[in-house]
Amino acid sequence: MNKFLNILQGICYILIIIGALNWGLVGTMNFNLVEYFFNQGVVTRTLYIIIGVAAIISIILTAKYTMDNREY
Numbered sequence: 001m002n003k004f005l006n007i008l009q010g011i012c013y014i015l016i017i018i019g020a021l022n023w024g025l026v027g028t029m030n031f032n033l034v035e036y037f038f039n040q041g042v043v044t045r046t047l048y049i050i051i052g053v054a055a056i057i058s059i060i061l062t063a064k065y066t067m068d069n070r071e072y
Helices: 002-029 033-038 042-068
Strands: none
Touching: 002 033, 002 042, 033 042
């Protein structure tokens, strides 16, 4: 199970990086890379949802790891 969580965390980090880079491009150059490749529509919206879910999963896994490895 631990190997699965490591793989899941890696996938989530990659998706979060893609989302962050896209927002960086939108903020600095007003260029949306996701819409450039997929146009506006269902695919773009789905990708945004997947990236948001990846962020939530990453937060949960990081919190779990932090709670499990506390030192008092």
